[in-house]
Amino acid sequence: MVNKKRGKKKNAANDDNTKPDAASAPLDDRTTLVPAAVLSRILDYTFQATVLNVAAVCQSWRAVAQAHDMYYVRVVLDGDDGEYREKSKEFFKSIYGAVHLAQFKRLHVIVSSPSTDDGIDENELMLGNITALKVIESNMAYIVHLHLSLPDICSGPLGEFLRHADAPVLEEFYCSFDGEGGPGPFAALPPDLFRGSAPALKSVTLTGVELTAKPVRAFANVRRASLEQYSSEGLLFVPHNFPGMTHLTLDFLDADFDDRYIGLDESGPPVKSLGARLQHFELNLYASEMGLPTQLRSILEKQAIPSIAVSLCAEEEDDLADSQEFAPFLAHVGKPYRVVLRRERQYSGPTAEDWERRPHDAEASLVMEVFSLGSHFKRKFTADNALEPSPASETALLRRLPELAPHIRELEVADILLHELFRELDSVSLPRLKRLTIDFDSPQRDEANAWEHFARRGSGKIECLNLESVTLRCAMAYRPSVNDQDVAKVVARFKPGSKLPELCCAGVTLGAGDDSSLLSSMVEMRIA
Secondary structure, eight states, X not given: XXXXXXXXXXXXXXXXXXXXXXXXXXXXXXXXXXXXXXXXXXXXXXXXXXXXXXXXXXXXHHHHHHTSTTOOEEEEEEOSSSOHHHHHHHHHHHHHIIIIISOOXXXXXXEEOOOGGGTOOHHHHHHHHHHHHHHHHHTGGGEEEEEEEEEGGGHHHHHHHHTTOOOSSOOEEEEEEEOSSSSOOOEEOOTTGGGGOOXXXXXXXXXXXXXXXXXXXXXXXXXXXXXXXXXXXXGGGHHHHSTTOSEEEEEEEOGGGTTSOSSSSSOOOOOOOSOTTOOEEEEEEEOOTTOSOHHHHHHHHHOOOSEEEEEXXXXXXXXXXXXXXXXXXXXXXXXXXXEEEEEEEEOOOSSHHHHHHOGGGSEEEEEEXXXXXXXXXXXXXXXXXXXXXXXXXXXXXXXXXXHHGGGEEEEEEEGGGHHHHHHHHTTXXXXXXXXXXXXXOOOOGGGTTHHHHHHHHOOOOOBBTTOOEEEEEOOSSSOOEEEHHHHHHHHHHTOBOSSOOEEEEESOEEEOOSOTHHHHTXXXXXXX
């Protein structure tokens, strides 16, 4: 089991630390440079700093910028050293300047407190956090995003100050309590937090916060809930704490915590549902030899959740070897399936154009998606190797392919994963497969010739007697070129039946080799 160390919440890439200017509104030059509706749409595709700069152009543009979601100022209290109390005083000045001088009506407030383990005197720590909470209480009417990471000894002052604070514009709330003796929970939030109402609140993330039978009434309208490092037994309290929830994310849930029941002294009844409105369930599951937690398995078997995304991390290849760990996620996904096997890249370049031109610069994770062709149900499995360079998670996930094989009608596979596909399905039949798509969207520097290498040196065969179409596809800015003889060799490995499948090239250039008759004898051509 790998525990996640609680830390600061990651800030969005477009957040800016620029301090707000106290200047008055710019003079209006009475020139309509861009209509307000058009300008607002343009700002949707820019960064937060750009929105602030646009507000300084003229009064008409300022009005458009101020109405935009990215027109806010971010105020941070970070306690990484021993000057936390002094920093809390500066925190007060920053918020006062933003609201009363620069007249910002939208604040993103982040408080990341140290703990007594960092060598800070407990009294100094309490005074610093009380100062910060008082400032937050008095300016809560302007706070859109509130991020609080506090030691558990501050749970009392938090409840005292914020239970009486109105939060009319609060959209996102993050609360983390740190304490001693494991992953928690350490303290509960008062049921009447924010006077029991936060009408704009749509997203809540909790870490180390105790869930109890007394729900926080301000969470009634929350659509997205994220719980980090909770026992599966705590799921009992999720539905009535978040009755309007449509999206739920569980981070680092593990059966190893099943003996740590949240809010009760002994185990309670099995959880049958996470709420009737739940549409998407995201689980960052770190596998253990104990398998899926009992409560989670019960939910997966009883509740038909339309969309589930699972991140698997196996320390050993056998951690996910048991098919029972995979089957519950597919319990309500109707057959036949459309299966997508690809690499998903987390690219942090400045523009989308850079991503299209240089996708090989990104980190890649193996992704398997399973869609029901008879309904809207879908499942996404990601092999997470972020903690170590071991391929155990990928191997464990790929070993599930034979279970899906009899029910696959449509298959999409990245060219760089053809070796893995044939390794797992060699000599296996795909009796229902009708449409095959090979995706060329994911090249890497060390995999630039993955297609050619597989076509000319790959081995194995997969029987697809009902195959009707083969599509070679690339939707990216580049246009790869493939040799028709290589295509013929790959198609032959899928062993089509007596009926010639149709070949379509979309965004892929098909080059003629020395003998073009080989491919034409195997497929019917259709160039898109």
